[in-house]
Amino acid sequence: MFMKRSILVFLLSFLVCSSVFARSTGCKEGNCDNGYGKWVYTDKTTYEGEWVATKKEGQGIETWPNGYIYNRYLEKR
Numbered sequence: 001m002f003m004k005r006s007i008l009v010f011l012l013s014f015l016v017c018s019s020v021f022a023r024s025t026g027c028k029e030g031n032c033d034n035g036y037g038k039w040v041y042t043d044k045t046t047y048e049g050e051w052v053a054t055k056k057e058g059q060g061i062e063t064w065p066n067g068y069i070y071n072r073y074l075e076k077r
Contacts, residue, residue, distance in 0.1 A: 046062070049061060058073065
């Protein structure tokens with residue numbers, strides 16, 4: 001009984017950890033602090049464009065999982 005429970009706990013822990021790492025978000029290419037980079041969100045939406053002080057600023061393209069593509073230009077506030 002203890003062995004079965006241990007195996008079950010191990011498998012559940014593995015699955016939870018796997019799904020967390022599979023849905024990671026963050027800067028995947030380039031420089032998302034100051035420069036040009038690509039950010040991927042957990043829902044697989046991506047923003048690729050210009051960044052200033054870790055904020056989207058300037059020209060960029062946001063692509064949604066459903067295929068919607070949004071070209072944007074954000075001015076400095």
